[in-house]
Amino acid sequence: MLEYVFILPLLSFAVAGLILAFGKWLPLKGASAGIAVALWGFSQALLLFVKAIQGGLTLPYEVSLPWFTFGANQAVLGVYIDGLTIAMLLVVTTVSLLVQTYSIGYMHGDPRFKRFYAYLSLFTASMLGLTITSSMMVFFMCWELVGVCSYLLIGFWFEKKSAAYAGKKAFITTKLGDLGFLVGLLSLFYATGTFQISKIIELARTGGLTVAAAGIAGILLFLGAAGKSAQFPLFIWLPDAMEGPSPVSALIHAATMVAAGVYMVARLYAVYALSPVALNTVAWTGAITAFMAASMAITCFDLKRVLAFSTISQLGYMMLALGVGGATAGLFHLTTHAYFKALLFLAAGSVIHAVHTNDMREMGGLRHKMPWTYATFLVGTLALSGIPPFSGFFSKDEILAAALARNPYLFLIGAVTAAMTAFYMARALVMTFHGKPKDAHKYDHAHESPLVMTGPLVFLAAVSVVGGWALSRNEIFEHLVNFEGVLPFELHHVAHVQVALFSSIVAALSLLLGLWLYKVKPELAGVLREKFSPVVDILESRYGLDVFFLKIVDLADWLSGFLFIFDFNFLDQIAIDGWAWLTLKLSRIQGWIDNHIVDAAVDAAGTVTMSAGRLTRLAQTGLIQNYLLFVAVAVSIFAALAFIG
Amino acid sequence: MTETLIFYMLSAVILLSALGVVLLPGVMHSALCLGLCLAGVAGIFASLGADFIFAAQILVYVGGIAVLILFVVLLAGSASDLVTRQINDSWLPSLFICAAFLWSFLKVTVYFSGIAASTLPVPAVKFIAAALLGDYAVPFELISLVLLASMTGAVLFGRRKAQ
Amino acid sequence: MTLSHYLALSGMLFTLGLFGVLTRRNVIGILMSIELMLNAANINFVAFNRFLYPGQYQGQATVVFIITLAAAEVVVGLALVMAIYKNIKSVYVENYNIMKG
Numbered sequence: 001m002l003e004y005v006f007i008l009p010l011l012s013f014a015v016a017g018l019i020l021a022f023g024k025w026l027p028l029k030g031a032s033a034g035i036a037v038a039l040w041g042f043s044q045a046l047l048l049f050v051k052a053i054q055g056g057l058t059l060p061y062e063v064s065l066p067w068f069t070f071g072a073n074q075a076v077l078g079v080y081i082d083g084l085t086i087a088m089l090l091v092v093t094t095v096s097l098l099v100q101t102y103s104i105g106y107m108h109g110d111p112r113f114k115r116f117y118a119y120l121s122l123f124t125a126s127m128l129g130l131t132i133t134s135s136m137m138v139f140f141m142c143w144e145l146v147g148v149c150s151y152l153l154i155g156f157w158f159e160k161k162s163a164a165y166a167g168k169k170a171f172i173t174t175k176l177g178d179l180g181f182l183v184g185l186l187s188l189f190y191a192t193g194t195f196q197i198s199k200i201i202e203l204a205r206t207g208g209l210t211v212a213a214a215g216i217a218g219i220l221l222f223l224g225a226a227g228k229s230a231q232f233p234l235f236i237w238l239p240d241a242m243e244g245p246s247p248v249s250a251l252i253h254a255a256t257m258v259a260a261g262v263y264m265v266a267r268l269y270a271v272y273a274l275s276p277v278a279l280n281t282v283a284w285t286g287a288i289t290a291f292m293a294a295s296m297a298i299t300c301f302d303l304k305r306v307l308a309f310s311t312i313s314q315l316g317y318m319m320l321a322l323g324v325g326g327a328t329a330g331l332f333h334l335t336t337h338a339y340f341k342a343l344l345f346l347a348a349g350s351v352i353h354a355v356h357t358n359d360m361r362e363m364g365g366l367r368h369k370m371p372w373t374y375a376t377f378l379v380g381t382l383a384l385s386g387i388p389p390f391s392g393f394f395s396k397d398e399i400l401a402a403a404l405a406r407n408p409y410l411f412l413i414g415a416v417t418a419a420m421t422a423f424y425m426a427r428a429l430v431m432t433f434h435g436k437p438k439d440a441h442k443y444d445h446a447h448e449s450p451l452v453m454t455g456p457l458v459f460l461a462a463v464s465v466v467g468g469w470a471l472s473r474n475e476i477f478e479h480l481v482n483f484e485g486v487l488p489f490e491l492h493h494v495a496h497v498q499v500a501l502f503s504s505i506v507a508a509l510s511l512l513l514g515l516w517l518y519k520v521k522p523e524l525a526g527v528l529r530e531k532f533s534p535v536v537d538i539l540e541s542r543y544g545l546d547v548f549f550l551k552i553v554d555l556a557d558w559l560s561g562f563l564f565i566f567d568f569n570f571l572d573q574i575a576i577d578g579w580a581w582l583t584l585k586l587s588r589i590q591g592w593i594d595n596h597i598v599d600a601a602v603d604a605a606g607t608v609t610m611s612a613g614r615l616t617r618l619a620q621t622g623l624i625q626n627y628l629l630f631v632a633v634a635v636s637i638f639a640a641l642a643f644i645g
Numbered sequence: 646m647t648e649t650l651i652f653y654m655l656s657a658v659i660l661l662s663a664l665g666v667v668l669l670p671g672v673m674h675s676a677l678c679l680g681l682c683l684a685g686v687a688g689i690f691a692s693l694g695a696d697f698i699f700a701a702q703i704l705v706y707v708g709g710i711a712v713l714i715l716f717v718v719l720l721a722g723s724a725s726d727l728v729t730r731q732i733n734d735s736w737l738p739s740l741f742i743c744a745a746f747l748w749s750f751l752k753v754t755v756y757f758s759g760i761a762a763s764t765l766p767v768p769a770v771k772f773i774a775a776a777l778l779g780d781y782a783v784p785f786e787l788i789s790l791v792l793l794a795s796m797t798g799a800v801l802f803g804r805r806k807a808q
Numbered sequence: 809m810t811l812s813h814y815l816a817l818s819g820m821l822f823t824l825g826l827f828g829v830l831t832r833r834n835v836i837g838i839l840m841s842i843e844l845m846l847n848a849a850n851i852n853f854v855a856f857n858r859f860l861y862p863g864q865y866q867g868q869a870t871v872v873f874i875i876t877l878a879a880a881e882v883v884v885g886l887a888l889v890m891a892i893y894k895n896i897k898s899v900y901v902e903n904y905n906i907m908k909g
Binding site for chain 3: 757
Binding site: 621622623624625628629632 | 901
């Protein structure tokens with residue numbers, strides 16, 4: 001069973017090539033192949049998951065084969081599977097399967113349908129590889145590969161300028177973080193001498209890693225995670241990434257790739273646990289991100305961007321959980337969030353598919369036209385808001401409990417964010433599905449999506465309803481994904497019930513507030529927007545971070561302009577031209593020497609040779625008797641020498 | 646006493662006729678002198694008791710080579726030979742070189758002075774035959790090959806070019 | 809008579825031959841001078857054999873070889889002379905100067 005896990009990414013990888021090469025002749029233009037493999041992967045992951053929670057597997061399981069040696073070190077290629085891996089595998093394969101099924105409907109008639117499926121398969125392969133690999137080197141490769149897939153899929157409709165721009169932005173911004181990741185990886189290698197994850201964990205556990213090294217490596221690696229998982233201040237790319245197709249947003253920018261950063265921190269949690277500084281960095285970055293993103297979501301009118309901000313916010317939550325020691329809670333939230341956020345995105349995609357716009361101001365009243373979409377979106381909203389008994393409640397509640405146990409301020413930020421989350425989700429729900437249709441034309445053309453799209457929605461909704469309860473029952477998830485022995489500090493067991501009660505009441509209240517404000521008094525919302533326009537402006541401009549980064553670009557531009565002037569006026573004029581002048585003079589001198597001394601010497605050699613030849617030529621008379629005379633002379637000389645000697 | 650007389654007479658014949666070979670302007674006269682000189686050498690061989698060599702010398706040199714040269718002189722000679730100078734420009738250095746050679750030969754001769762023959766000569770034909778067909782059998786066969794090759798070569802060179 | 813007499817005779821004969829080879833313009837004269845030198849060598853062989861190794865005949869046998877070779881040499885040499893004479897119409901060696909450098 002476990003021995004065959006390595007086939008999963010390889011098969012997906014192969015099928016990506018297959019679709020690209022032969023998709024034309026496959027049923028459904030290659031979608032069938034991708035879905036078949038995804039289905040098989042899902043079945044395997046589910047089987048693994050069930051076996052793991054029944055205790056039928058010995059974890060962690062590792063097979064590492066030597067790949068190549070460099071110096072005294074060896075790079076390995078292999079799989080490392082523990083509970084974390086299995087949970088992540090299930091998430092990736094499930095969402096991948098559902099998204100690919102959904103895309104049959106959503107991408108129907110797209111001219112690059114085949115390529116879309118190839119990219120999805122490639123992404124799935126990379127993500128699975130990232131999940132199961134036993135080597136940080138391969139991890140990094142897959143990490144970059146998912147980045148590439150993300151770039152390709154955000155810019156999938158590259159005819160749109162904004163999509164192409166968004167793809168570039170996402171790629172460059174995440175690369176900024178990946179730079180840190182690479183340096184962090186190398187410093188970790190410097191400190192531990194290995195890329196093998198199990199060995200790194202072992203060293204970190206047994207004290208083979210100093211606190212300082214762990215802190216430096218951890219923070220640098222977290223830079224990469226901040227890029228990939230859209231944490232402050234690198235989250236600016238994720239809202240723009242919504243230019244890509246909605247299924248892509250669901251798969252990559254909600255459920256899996258953006259969770260890779262969280263997954264990475266959890267994978268190397270033993271390293272982070274060594275360094276309180278690193279953990280605090282993670283926690284505070286997560287908290288700030290969660291808060292900022294949630295606040296931005298409140299003022300946004302683009303349905304998918306609201307969800308994008310919400311994703312950022314929830315990823316911040318996960319980071320917060322990891323930072324305060326609630327790693328299991330963070331991973332639990334990752335799992336539940338993957339499902340309900342994929343659900344929300346797919347539902348939003350369904351809406352957009354129907355009305356052909358992202359702007360919520362042009363929607364409204366769609367619940368009559370799209371009952372299934374509405375119902376599933378409602379489930380997603382409730383799950384995200386943390387209303388019991390939906391899945392988000394269980395995970396978020398645990399995070400808040402962990403935060404409270406560690407630091408009351410972090411708890412406070414978390415609670416406020418939770419309230420804002422409920423509020424903006426209520427706003428999005430009302431603006432999209434309730435009230436009067438604002439654009440009659442679009443409303444008239446709206447229709448419920450086909451079964452291939454609603455099917456995955458219903459499935460995800462069902463998981464969102466029961467998933468949290470099912471997984472937290474008997475602490476199933478906690479047994480599967482545990483960090484025993486690497487937790488940095490004892491978790492104080494705070495009163496779970498109180499936190500749960502508190503958080504659900506807060507969420508419910510703000511949800512109701514949102515419903516009331518936007519459903520009953522929509523004009524009040526406009527007034528409030530007017531009143532708080534400075535704040536709204538800040539939020540609309542995303543706290544000026546875009547401008548900030550553009551300013552950095554401008555600064556670089558200015559600097560390069562300055563350098564150009566410096567280059568042109570100083571280096572070119574003085575250094576290069578001066579050098580040329582000097583070279584010219586030197587070559588003149590050298591030329592003179594060449595002409596008058598070297599050439600003369602060469603000529604002299606020639607002349608001497610020729611004169612010598614002319615001279616010795618005289619001896620070559622062609623007369624036999626002269627030659628004989630020379631011979632006789634020589635013989636007589638030898639004879640004379642013999643007699644004298 | 647007679648022996649000494651014969652030696653000196655033969656030597657005089659040899660050296661004088663050799664001088665003739667070298668110095669006479671007419672090649673015809675030179676060739677005749679050569680015959681005389683070779684005959685003198687044959688006499689020296691006889692005085693040394695080398696009967697077979699004496700016979701061979703007469704047969705091959707006097708009877709063969711000298712006559713052959715005479716033929717060639719008759720073929721290639723010309724009347725102007727008698728009036729044109731027959732000695733080249735480098736005769737003076739040649740003379741010095743020859744003097745040096747002669748001086749060194751005489752120096753060598755001194756080492757062997759006073760060695761007289763201890764035995765009387767015996768007929769040598771039998772022994773030479775034994776040597777040629779015994780120890781020197783292989784050179785003997787090779788020399789016959791050389792003769793064949795030279796004969797073929799002479800025919801080849803002497804032949805008119807087939808047009 | 810002693811060995812040195814014969815050696816002196818052969819030395820003088822050889823010197824005369826050498827002088828002829830070096831100075832005669834006529835190529836037939838040169839060939840004849842070479843014969844003189846060969847004969848001087850033959851006299852040496854026989855004389856050494858007679859005075860130093862009486863009762864042995866290797867020296868005389870060698871002379872037989874030399875006579876044979878001389879005959880061959882003269883035959884080839886004269887054939888060459890005739891061939892050259894046919895082309896150049898001259899027996900004077902200074903005209904045989906196609907090897908001049």
